[in-house]
Amino acid sequence: MVCRRCVRIGFFAGLLASSLLSIFPPQTSAEWYVAGQVGVNFADPLRNVRGSGTLAGLDAPNFNLKTSPAFGGKLGFFPQHGPFGFELDVSQSTPHIKNLDDVPGIHLSVTNIGANVLLRYPGVTWQPYIGGGPALLVARLGRSTTTESDTQVSVGGNVLVGIRAFVTPKVALFTEYKYTDSTVRFGGAFGPVGGFDATYRAHQLFMGVSYHF
Numbered sequence: 001m002v003c004r005r006c007v008r009i010g011f012f013a014g015l016l017a018s019s020l021l022s023i024f025p026p027q028t029s030a031e032w033y034v035a036g037q038v039g040v041n042f043a044d045p046l047r048n049v050r051g052s053g054t055l056a057g058l059d060a061p062n063f064n065l066k067t068s069p070a071f072g073g074k075l076g077f078f079p080q081h082g083p084f085g086f087e088l089d090v091s092q093s094t095p096h097i098k099n100l101d102d103v104p105g106i107h108l109s110v111t112n113i114g115a116n117v118l119l120r121y122p123g124v125t126w127q128p129y130i131g132g133g134p135a136l137l138v139a140r141l142g143r144s145t146t147t148e149s150d151t152q153v154s155v156g157g158n159v160l161v162g163i164r165a166f167v168t169p170k171v172a173l174f175t176e177y178k179y180t181d182s183t184v185r186f187g188g189a190f191g192p193v194g195g196f197d198a199t200y201r202a203h204q205l206f207m208g209v210s211y212h213f
Contacts, residue, residue, distance in 0.1 A: 053194020
């Protein structure tokens with residue numbers, strides 16, 4: 001059975017990749033790469049939890065989130081094989097909301113679609129790099145005894161640092177740390193009554209492999 005969530009992620013990634021390729025068509029003077037990555041998402045508690053709709057003005061305690069696996073892919077390029085580059089970065093994680101006293105936990109998934117500007121040291125074997133940029137976060141709240149299912153898209157930002165090691169002229173291994181900051185707004189979390197807004201922040205550690213052409 002095909003994973004509908006994976007299909008949606010692939011659709012968003014493919015759409016953004018096509019846009020990137022149409023804006024910056026491949027050239028022999030540019031170094032393009034594709035990459036796959038797996039890692040761990042360490043999410044901070046959802047902070048500044050405030051009601052929305054008819055619940056506006058009400059505050060709630062922080063919602064603790066679970067550490068979860070993460071996976072994703074990248075498409076990027078470095079013009080003229082130089083130190084500055086551009087990257088589309090898509091990752092998926094499931095930082096579910098933990099139980100709060102007698103209230104059961106709630107399923108939560110986050111798809112992070114980032115457009116990063118990179119600065120690297122263009123070494124032959126070792127390439128440390130830093131970067132960052134805006135991100136779209138597609139967050140999905142599951143149905144539970146206290147909430148309705150709800151999906152929202154918010155704008156946030158990513159900051160990252162990593163190092164890439166080439167094992168062949170075209171294949172490299174990399175490890176990366178990424179920090180994400182955004183505000184999630186689940187306006188329909190409690191049905192017609194309203195929902196809540198909260199600050200979402202996460203630390204992610206990735207390992208992956210990239211192919212350069």
